[in-house]
Amino acid sequence: MRLGVLVSGRGSNLEAILDAGLEVVLVISNRAGVPALDIATRRGVPAKVIRRADHADAGARDRGIGTALAEAGVELAVLAGYDQVLQPSYFAAFGGRTINVHPSLLPAHGGRGMYGLAVHRSVLAAGDPVTGVTVHEVTADLDGGPILAQSRVPVASDDHAESLAGRVLAEEHRLLVATIRSLS
């Protein structure tokens, strides 16, 4: 299955997908100069930077992202550490399936602002004994699309946001790859 991967930063989920031997035909970043783009270059995967600043508004940018995926023949788009909400114009331009990996057990600790370490801080502040990973279908409703897979990660009594993030990230890599395989 031809994958398109949307990234914004570090790119460890992108790397896990590539390490698993899955077929990535296009990487799109909304930010220039991020490590995820270096990973794409190193692995010989075509990459595009599609920035808000080069478009009239976020809707125009997202139409551009959807069009680029469609033109590359992408069948499944994967948001792997992509930090923007996709506008309706994206879904109009790209008719394929889009999935996202989120570092909590949605619907807990999802929604606006729940990104990166903020998610794990929220889990710790709530005193949750267990957190985890969710892979879900992306719709216009932020973090609200149908859940495809979840996996649990216990919270340790001495965890801080960074330690929890590290264990959850390892589980993200595993579950994201397994879910993509299950959709192929």
Ligand code: GRF
């Ligand atoms: C991951 O925790 C992902 O779930 C979240 O942002 C992080 C990105 O990590 N949306 P990476 O760029 O894949 O290393």
